[in-house]
Amino acid sequence: MTPHTEVSGPREILQLTMAFYGSRALISAVELDLFTLLAEKPMTAGELCDRAGMHPRGARDFLDALVALGLLEREDDETYANSPAADRCLDRCKPGYVGGYTRLADTKLFPVWAHLTDALRTGEKQVPSQGGFFGGYADPEAARSFLGAMDAVNSGVGHALAGALDWKEHSSFVDLGGARGNLASHLYRAHPHLHATCFDLPEMEQFFQEHMKSLDMTGQVHFVAGDFFQDALPEADVFVVGHILHYFGLRQREDLLARIHQALTPGGVVLVYDRMIDDDRRSAALSLLGSLNMLLTSDEGREYTPAECTRWLSASGFTDIRTTAVSGPDTLAIGRKHR
Numbered sequence: 001m002t003p004h005t006e007v008s009g010p011r012e013i014l015q016l017t018m019a020f021y022g023s024r025a026l027i028s029a030v031e032l033d034l035f036t037l038l039a040e041k042p043m044t045a046g047e048l049c050d051r052a053g054m055h056p057r058g059a060r061d062f063l064d065a066l067v068a069l070g071l072l073e074r075e076d077d078e079t080y081a082n083s084p085a086a087d088r089c090l091d092r093c094k095p096g097y098v099g100g101y102t103r104l105a106d107t108k109l110f111p112v113w114a115h116l117t118d119a120l121r122t123g124e125k126q127v128p129s130q131g132g133f134f135g136g137y138a139d140p141e142a143a144r145s146f147l148g149a150m151d152a153v154n155s156g157v158g159h160a161l162a163g164a165l166d167w168k169e170h171s172s173f174v175d176l177g178g179a180r181g182n183l184a185s186h187l188y189r190a191h192p193h194l195h196a197t198c199f200d201l202p203e204m205e206q207f208f209q210e211h212m213k214s215l216d217m218t219g220q221v222h223f224v225a226g227d228f229f230q231d232a233l234p235e236a237d238v239f240v241v242g243h244i245l246h247y248f249g250l251r252q253r254e255d256l257l258a259r260i261h262q263a264l265t266p267g268g269v270v271l272v273y274d275r276m277i278d279d280d281r282r283s284a285a286l287s288l289l290g291s292l293n294m295l296l297t298s299d300e301g302r303e304y305t306p307a308e309c310t311r312w313l314s315a316s317g318f319t320d321i322r323t324t325a326v327s328g329p330d331t332l333a334i335g336r337k338h339r
Contacts, residue, residue, distance in 0.1 A: 321334065
């Protein structure tokens with residue numbers, strides 16, 4: 001765990017107050033497709049103004065601000081290039097692209113966070129009851145952008161889960177709420193003996209089929225449509241539950257874990273990962289702020305600690321429970337069903 005941020009005076013308070021400056025600069029760079037352009041070759045400020053459609057006034061300050069933020073590098077005092085992280089994560093032509101999430105932040109997160117004080121006063125979410133925060137999948141292009149960003153964010157977790165168990169002991173898994181199957185595809189490629197299933201709502205299936213085709217994995221991961229609170233869950237040796245529990249209230253979390261326990265084969269395993277808050281509730285600032293995002297965007301959701309997750313798993317009948325950090329801010333909880 002990283003220590004909590006030290007605030008010693010007005011400088012740190014002002015930096016925190018103005019933190020959205022850097023966020024907005026990043027979003028503008030994504031909107032201008034700056035990082036994709038620089039993936040072609042390093043360019044001068046003048047060249048970037050021509051290619052990205054920027055006015056010269058402010059361009060140099062904007063580019064140097066991105067250098068100071070660690071997103072760009074400046075060579076020979078006038079030529080700009082992507083930083084390694086930006087090249088890996090912000091070039092829309094690369095599989096690690098998370099630019100879709102920056103657009104989501106701009107169009108969805110910024111407006112709803114303006115109502116945080118209202119949410120704190122009322123305890124109520126600040127998005128429409130119908131459609132929720134994301135608004136569903138009526139706009140396929142917006143959905144693909146969102147899903148691509150989620151896949152990029154979760155790719156590190158997929159690699160971590162591939163080594164989290166002795167998968168040779170198991171023959172099948174279900175990724176619950178697995179969207180278009182990206183994490184399931186990671187696990188299947190690492191352990192092709194597994195029968196892989198992605199379980200999600202019916203409207204997700206078209207995006208799942210598209211993604212499997214793009215990965216040349218059609219027919220290798222199976223899609224089962226349903227509502228995991230209402231419909232029977234497929235039987236499997238392992239269930240993966242990622243970024244799911246934090247969206248729901250306590251009763252629904254306990255109900256879902258009990259349903260998973262029932263669907264697991266004897267000796268089966270559940271893998272729960274989320275942006276869990278550290279048990280001391282002092283260090284995981286991103287997770288604590290993420291919990292406020294759940295306040296703003298869900299009826300009863302919030303982030304939770306490893307100790308809480310362990311307690312819920314135990315109450316649902318799981319044993320041999322352990323927790324570990326997996327990727328970025330995520331923590332993994334592992335529980336086993338008795339044989």
